[in-house]
Amino acid sequence: MRLIWLLLSIFPLPAVAAGMGYNDARHLLGRTGFAATEQEIQEYAGLSRAQAVDRLLAAVTTEARTPPPASVMEFIPPHKLRARRQDASEAERKQFLREQIEKSLELRAWWLREMLDTGSPLTERMTLFWHNHFVSAQQKVKSLALMARQNLLLRRHALGNFGELLHAVAKDPAMVVYLDNVSNKKGSPNENFAREVMELFTLGEGHYSEQDIKEAARAFTGWSLDRRTGEFRFYRFLHDDGEKTVLGRRGRFNGDEVLDILLAQPATAEFITHKLWREFVSPEPDSLEVQRLAAVFRSSRYDIKALLRALFTSEAFYAPPHRAVLVKSPVEFTVGTLRLFGIHPQDLRPLALATRQLGQDLFGPPNVKGWPGGEAWINSSTLLARRQLLARLFRAEEMPVEAMGPTDKLDRRTQRLGLAMTDYRFHAPRWFGQFPGSSGQRHTQITRLVLAAMPHESPAATGDDAGFLNALVLDPVYQLK
Amino acid sequence: MQRRDFLKLLAVAPLTAWSGGAAYAAAVRGDYRRLLVLIELKGGNDGLNTVIPYADANYYRLRPRLGIARDQVLQLDETTGLHPSLKALLPLWQGRELAIVQGVGYPQPSLSHFRSIEIWDTAADSDAYLDEGWLSRLFEHNPPPRHFAADGVVVGSPDLGPLAGGRTRVVALTNTEQFLRQAQRMEAPTGTSRNPALAHLLKVEGDIRQAASGLKSEYRFRAEFPKSLFGNSLKTAAQVVAANSQVAVIKVTHNGFDTHGNQRNAHARLLTELAEGLAAFKAALQEINRWDSTLLMSYAEFGRRPQENGSNGTDHGTAAPHFVLGGRVKGGLYGERPSLTDLDGGNLRYNVDFRSLYATAVEKWWGLPTAGLFGSRYRPLDVVKV
Numbered sequence: 001m002r003l004i005w006l007l008l009s010i011f012p013l014p015a016v017a018a019g020m021g022y023n024d025a026r027h028l029l030g031r032t033g034f035a036a037t038e039q040e041i042q043e044y045a046g047l048s049r050a051q052a053v054d055r056l057l058a059a060v061t062t063e064a065r066t067p068p069p070a071s072v073m074e075f076i077p078p079h080k081l082r083a084r085r086q087d088a089s090e091a092e093r094k095q096f097l098r099e100q101i102e103k104s105l106e107l108r109a110w111w112l113r114e115m116l117d118t119g120s121p122l123t124e125r126m127t128l129f130w131h132n133h134f135v136s137a138q139q140k141v142k143s144l145a146l147m148a149r150q151n152l153l154l155r156r157h158a159l160g161n162f163g164e165l166l167h168a169v170a171k172d173p174a175m176v177v178y179l180d181n182v183s184n185k186k187g188s189p190n191e192n193f194a195r196e197v198m199e200l201f202t203l204g205e206g207h208y209s210e211q212d213i214k215e216a217a218r219a220f221t222g223w224s225l226d227r228r229t230g231e232f233r234f235y236r237f238l239h240d241d242g243e244k245t246v247l248g249r250r251g252r253f254n255g256d257e258v259l260d261i262l263l264a265q266p267a268t269a270e271f272i273t274h275k276l277w278r279e280f281v282s283p284e285p286d287s288l289e290v291q292r293l294a295a296v297f298r299s300s301r302y303d304i305k306a307l308l309r310a311l312f313t314s315e316a317f318y319a320p321p322h323r324a325v326l327v328k329s330p331v332e333f334t335v336g337t338l339r340l341f342g343i344h345p346q347d348l349r350p351l352a353l354a355t356r357q358l359g360q361d362l363f364g365p366p367n368v369k370g371w372p373g374g375e376a377w378i379n380s381s382t383l384l385a386r387r388q389l390l391a392r393l394f395r396a397e398e399m400p401v402e403a404m405g406p407t408d409k410l411d412r413r414t415q416r417l418g419l420a421m422t423d424y425r426f427h428a429p430r431w432f433g434q435f436p437g438s439s440g441q442r443h444t445q446i447t448r449l450v451l452a453a454m455p456h457e458s459p460a461a462t463g464d465d466a467g468f469l470n471a472l473v474l475d476p477v478y479q480l481k
Numbered sequence: 482m483q484r485r486d487f488l489k490l491l492a493v494a495p496l497t498a499w500s501g502g503a504a505y506a507a508a509v510r511g512d513y514r515r516l517l518v519l520i521e522l523k524g525g526n527d528g529l530n531t532v533i534p535y536a537d538a539n540y541y542r543l544r545p546r547l548g549i550a551r552d553q554v555l556q557l558d559e560t561t562g563l564h565p566s567l568k569a570l571l572p573l574w575q576g577r578e579l580a581i582v583q584g585v586g587y588p589q590p591s592l593s594h595f596r597s598i599e600i601w602d603t604a605a606d607s608d609a610y611l612d613e614g615w616l617s618r619l620f621e622h623n624p625p626p627r628h629f630a631a632d633g634v635v636v637g638s639p640d641l642g643p644l645a646g647g648r649t650r651v652v653a654l655t656n657t658e659q660f661l662r663q664a665q666r667m668e669a670p671t672g673t674s675r676n677p678a679l680a681h682l683l684k685v686e687g688d689i690r691q692a693a694s695g696l697k698s699e700y701r702f703r704a705e706f707p708k709s710l711f712g713n714s715l716k717t718a719a720q721v722v723a724a725n726s727q728v729a730v731i732k733v734t735h736n737g738f739d740t741h742g743n744q745r746n747a748h749a750r751l752l753t754e755l756a757e758g759l760a761a762f763k764a765a766l767q768e769i770n771r772w773d774s775t776l777l778m779s780y781a782e783f784g785r786r787p788q789e790n791g792s793n794g795t796d797h798g799t800a801a802p803h804f805v806l807g808g809r810v811k812g813g814l815y816g817e818r819p820s821l822t823d824l825d826g827g828n829l830r831y832n833v834d835f836r837s838l839y840a841t842a843v844e845k846w847w848g849l850p851t852a853g854l855f856g857s858r859y860r861p862l863d864v865v866k867v
Contacts, residue, residue, distance in 0.1 A: 180741055180792070188791040192741070199593060210592075210826070283677070325678050359639055369595045375681045379639055380652035380689045383682070384663040391666075456679065457671065476670070476682035 019046035022448065024318055028052055030452060030481050031280050031326070032312065033121025035336030038434050038449050053312045057305050059120040062156045066113070068148040069106045075145040075230035103144055108352035108362045111151065115335045116348070126158035126304070127151065128331065129279055131362075132370035134169045134201060136178035138363045146174040146230055147363045162272060162302035163263050166201065170259055171232040173225040179368065182224045186240040189217040194258075196368050202262040204271040208247060215244040220255040263302070269294040273307065280311060282322040283374050289316050324453035324480045327377050330358030332481065333386060337473075340450070341426050343393065350421045354389055358382050378479065390473050393426050394466075432465050443468055451477045511847040513625040513729040516722060516771065518762075520779040520804075521642065521732060522755075524739030525594065527748055528784035528801030529829075531567070532581055536560040539821035543787045547744060547795070557581075561814060566749045569756035570804075573763065577812030579804060580864045584819040585838065586800035586831025590783065594739070594797070598782035602642045604836050604855050613646030615839055615854065616730055620649050623849050630695025630726040631688060637714035638734035648684075652692040657720045664693035695726030704764035707757040711735045715758045719765040722775070738781065742792035759806065773808035776846050776865065778838060786828055787821055800831035803838065809866045834859055841865065 019025070025044035029036035036044075044052050067073070076084075088096060115124045131154055138147050150172050157165035169175055170193075176182055179193035194217035198208045222239030225232055244253050246261050253261070262268055273294040277285040293310050300306035311317060328336060334355055338344070345351070355362065359382050365371055435442040442465070447455065450472045459471035472478060530547060534540050535554040554562035555571060561583075563570065573579040589607035591597040600607060604615035613621075616633065625632045633644040635653040644651040654660050670686040700723040706716040711733070718731045735755055740748055759777070766772040784801025800819050819829040836859040840851045845865040851858070 183742065183790070183792040185791065190741075190790065190792070191796070195593065205593070205596060325676055327678050327681075367594060375678060376639070378682055378685055379635075379641070380664075380685055380692065381655060381660070382639065382653075383685050384660070384667070384689065387667065388663055453676075453679075456674065456683070476679060476686065479682055480676075480678055 019044075020049050020052060021045055024049065025052065026448070027318060027323060027452070028056070028312065029121075030336075031317075032056060032125060033336075034115060034125070034332055035340040035481075037340060037342070038445075041449070049313050049318070053309055056120075056122050056312070057159070057309060060123050060159045060305070061118075061120050062123075062158075062160070064114050064152065064155060065117060066110070068110050068151070069103070072103050072107045072110075072144045072148050075143060077227050077230070078142070079227065081142075100144075104138065104363075105349040105352050107144055107148055108355075109348035111362055112331075112335060112348045112351050112355070115331070116338060116344070122308075123155065123158055127155045128362075129276070130154040130158060130165065130169075132365060132373075133275065134165075134172075134175065135365045135368050135370045136172075136174040137365050137367075141174045141177045143174070143177075143230060144363075146177065149230075150174040151363075159304045159308065162297075162304055163260075165304075166263065167256060167259055169201075170197065170220075170255060171223065173230050173232055176223060176225050176232065181220055184217060184221050184223065185238045186218075186221045189214070189221060189240070191217040193217070193220055197259070198262065200369060202268040202271065203265055204267060204274075207265065207267040212246050216246050216258045218242065218244055219246070219253045219258040223255055266294070266298065269297040269302070273297055273311075276307065276311060278374075281314075281317055282325050286316060289314065324451075324477060326481050327374055328479055328481050329371070329373060329377060330355045330360035330382070330386075331362065333358065333479070334389070336481075337390070337393065338424075341393070342431055343424060343426060345421070345423045347423075350424070358385055358389075383479075386479065387474060390478075392421060393424055394470050394473060428466055439465075447472060451475065452480050453477050511623050511849040513629070513847065514727065514774060515846055516728070516775045517730045517842050517846060518718065518775060518777040519643065519730065519732045520755075520759075520777060521638070521734045522738050522751075522779055522781040523638070523734050523736045524781070525597075525783045525785055525797060526738045526751075526779075526781045526801060527740060527744065527795050528798075529787055530744075530748060530795075531564050531752065532583060532802040533562050533564060534560060534818055534821065535562045537821055543821060544789050546793055547789045557814070561818065564749070564752050566752035567756040569753075569760040572760070573806055574812060578763075578808060578810050579806045579812050580810050580862075581802055581804060581814050582833055582838065582862065582864075583802045583814065583816040584800045584829065584832040585803050585816065585835050586783070586829070587834055587836075588831075590799040590828070590831075592783065592797040592799075594782055598642070601780055601782055601835060602645065604643075604839055606856060609856070614641065614643035614649070616643040617645060617647035617649040619843060619849065619854055620729075621647050623847075624648075625729040628695075628726065629728055630721075630724065631692045631728050633730040633732065634692075634718070634721050634728050636717050636721075636731065636733045637710065637736070638732075640734070642732055644730065644732065650688045650691065652688055654717055654721070657696055657698070657717055657724075661693055661697060664689045667693075696721060696724045698724040700769065702765045702768060704761050704768060706761045706765075707754060709754045709758070711754045712758050712761065715762045716765075719762060722766060722771050723769050740785070740794050741790065741796060742794040744789075744794040759804075763806075767808075776807040776810065776842065777805070778842065779804040780835065780838070784829065787824065788827060799825070799828040801829075803835075805838070805841070805862075805864050811864050811866055815862055815864060833862070837862055 022041060022045045025041045026036060029040055029044060047055065118124050136150055141147055153168055153172055157168060179196055180190045181193045184190040184193065191213050194213045198213065199205050218240040222235040224235055241252055243250060246253060246258055249261055270290060273290050274285050277290055293307060296310045297307040316322065334351055359377060360371055435445050446469065455472060455475040456477050457475055459468050530549060533549055533554050535551045536559060541548045549564060553565045555565060555568060556562040570579060587607060591600060591607060602614050603611035605611045620632050631650045631652050633649060633651040635641055635644060635651060639653055641651055667686060667689060669690050670683045673683055674680045698720055702719060706712040714733050718733050721728060721731060737751055763772060766775055780803060781801060784798045785795035786798040790796050816833040823830065836855045840859045841861040841864055843849050843851050844861045
């Protein structure tokens, strides 16, 4: 088994010998999407690395395949929401809460559907990357419409220009609410946005002072939203147009000018590049390579595609020590598993709940720093829950949705909705049918498709297909990409 | 002499007598049968509305809308009182099992949630970056016994905090019964890997196996826990204590203290849950005769700014009071009440370094040396009866 694996990784299959080969193609697609199918890998294996990356970038989209559910997109002004709650009877309140939870799940299910069905997994991965960078969370924003609009905004700019994205996000209503800029007023500044825009969105800690934050906060005063429409609105009379000193520059700056000052700092390109490296390459960025790539990013005036092209064609991206060293996030793990094994459920609300139980509630990152990711995805509870989910898919075992125990009201109420994963089923004959040939050949092909590296525990060579696959997905290496 | 008695003696002996020689220090294993429970007030608790300087007019000046009226404060002495929602803690206070340490913080405080909790979790200086939690560093040199179910258990948060990093055996739980049911299906992992991510996965598998064999418990508490997330978490923690094998540390997280806006009701609810939860936890531990061998400590990334903000809330601050409680705690007020006029950039000045609290747990509770653990030497508080 090990020998075959080794030979395969050294000598690509003859059919694809002209291009980057099976293993590189699997690596590229697995790292930039949500686990690739055998067919997708075979299509890319014949391309050179540069051709493959061009093809990935050409497929990028700026729009979702389907619009978010209409029920979610209706913006309800906060005062109306309050009035509706106050005037309601107990039964009406419960009904309202129930509807809110259903809508929350529908929104999550919608995004998961995009990830599952998209022709450009990279677009969705980058949308998710920015969601975890420019964090906003439903818990605080409350309005699902604003969360959904932000998601569309992030997708529109996901592989566009970082500077434009930063300016757009700073005026995004969900962000304005999430980082308290609605209460940032002349004379009583709220520093939350000013702090996070420097610490988490652009420069990174250590590249600014507390005084820079205080001054920058004044520049963002008056950036708020129209409470009737939920659109961004600038309130001139709340804006402090006095002189400010930010990062050594002095002037009567407004918010956009402060953002440009942040974009002019070399630290910004390095900070973003560093973070993308950790997303796509390895947990320990190579600082020289990061500097080289950050220079590409800056000289392209923050063209995200230019940076990703350089990253995905770099030697470091394909270097053997960087293979199988990243932990799949809950979304990558669940969506990837469904894609890889051709499972297409009708209702993705249970999947939304599953990712939440695994520690990644879409539209609800834990705090403004986002999900820490990496090894932090795996602890005793989440690892057991991942295995439980796999058991559910592959052994047709009943898994109640509360596998990890209700952690809050939303969980408990969701359980009452009676969601069940009835059609989350792996169709073995159809899937194994892709791999003709002897049992040994089949198992070799399946292993290189399913795992990013050799299994930690080699499955028994004599096992049947189902038992073999079951052993592979329960191997700890299946959690890696 | 019994080993236990010997350790007790060590705990009272002057530090200089035994923390000097490294060889000697290494031989001291500590008494991890004494349990440490850390209560994380996640988000940064508003200390000024928790332990209230109700006799100070500056308090009402800084808190025109959020201040707790004098006649509602639960008065502890002529200047200091508790938020009315902490009523359930009064019996502990009166029984002198609750210590309140005021003005806990550190120099050059960070006002960022993430950086500041990292400083607390790693017990680092403000300008130092450490990868391992302070308990993980302690356990590196003084590991809890191998036969314990785990070194630590984390309840209510996926974040391992002070137990992160190193070789610490730690499990995160939401519910013990479900954990045990699921863990039984896992086979014991073999070997390890040079790939850090894979090594981490193998370690977690190993931790699960061992914890599952040690955390079985048939015990049913008579004590009733409040029906809140935090109440459930404390109940899970109590079940861990009642199990057939031990752990050295339990961390329980109480979420939601980042009260930037409309704080009044939210904070009152958080404190009610805290106080009622802790009272129930005490009752539960008394049932199984563990109250006297348990020390609880609260902590948080920071307190909040004395001056309330324009949104009926409070922004990130610095120093805050913390609770130490347990059957062997010497109740009372410790540290000094921070001045409300001599502020540092609008924030309170600390007078007790948080590492003094940690040193109290390490030296006074477990009888272990802190030499080398925190960079500098921090004096433990005289808050534990021996």
